[in-house]
Amino acid sequence: MEPKPVTIEDDQARFATIVLPHMAQAYRLARWITGNPTDAQDVVQEAAxxxxxxxxxxxxxxxxxxxxxxxxxxxxxxxxxxxxxxxSGDAEELADKIDATETPESDLLRKADVESVRRAVAALPAQYREVIVLREIDELDYREIARIVDAPIGTVMSRLARARRLLMHALGEVR
Amino acid sequence: MSLGPNDELELTAYVDGELDAMRAFAFERRLSGEPDLARRHDAVLALRGCLREALVCEPPRNLVLRMPAAPSRAAAGWRALAASFILGAALTGAGGWMYLGREDLARELVSDHIRAQLAPQPIDIASSDRHTVKPWLATHVAQSPEVVDLAAEGFDLVGGRIDVVDRMPVGSMVYRRAKHLISVTALLSAPSGLRDSLDGYHIRYWRAGDLTYVAVSDVAPDDLETFEKLYRAATSGPTR
Incomplete structure (x- = not known):
């Protein structure tokens, strides 16, 4: 018997089961990488x-x-x-200049308002921003993040450490 | 006492749940004995809390994904959209994504109508002049539907658009009745047994000339019936 040819209906069905369930995450990632909702929609559309x-x-x-x-x-x-x-070079330099012992008070961070947090995230280089979103919001593990950003697991970990250092520095300073 | 780069990395792996049980246990012992490390640990968790609060966001409910056709059909260009996927709590009731395949023609037409309503621009060509809309449609689709002027009867022509039905581009005329849009799609095929409503949208269809016209709208059923009568009368009149 001839193998059944793949039709566009099959593609649609696969798309619906593989891609569509992750569209909320997709939108969120695009939203914080591009920095605004309108561009995120364009990106999600194109990616889809x-x-x-x-x-x-x-x-x-x-x-x-x-x-x-x-x-x-x-x-x-x-x-x-x-x-x-x-x-990203500038941000890396800055991250390396920040003393890792310079830890802001947790209470200060807890009181940070939404706008300051978003500004601090927007100021991160994209490669830090994406790991922060994937880890802190989507709660993916390093292996999944590594697959998504196409980098070794160790790199994911060090980017997260740097990203957090930069964010704490920015948010600890605002006050 | 200060934190070294390795401490920071280990802390990172610890808060992310990436340490194995033995190392996590050892790290927790360090946390209880090293105030600087513990302070850093608390700060990372506090940061996580405010990130989650600040970065949570939902896609807009009317986000519509237009799918390109399969590569083999790419020559047909943008009009060969194969399907649309609409996100909307209003449509699914659960806020999830709804897959609009070709379950049936009615669903496809209603989907096209909904998509048009949700799009920033519900029409591809905006014109209240049927002498503009008709030739525009004729250059874009195989059918040449009749576009009628029903403004005097309270149905204003707002324009035309290209929909995709059964993978073929088809022309739709868009009318407005108060705040409601009515999409009239012209099909070469002669469907029968179409349902008269779906998801709160009313559907009426009729045959005129070689084409079947299908009207989809959320206007009151009576209004859509009136619209159909007027449209039929206009298309079966002496002009044909």
């Missing part, structure tokens, strides 16, 4: 179209990581295109 086109290449490992990797790459292309990127 990309995912749909390449749905046949999904290897069946982690639908969430596969979907979010596409969203992340789409968002980063968007950033490059619009030159909105914070140069």
């Amino acid at each position: 179209a990309r995912a749909f086109r390449s749905i046949g290449t999904f290897a069946g490992v982690s639908p969430a990581a596969w979907t979010l990797a596409i969203v992340r790459n789409t968002a980063n292309s968007w950033l490059r295109k619009h030159r909105r990127e914070v140069p």
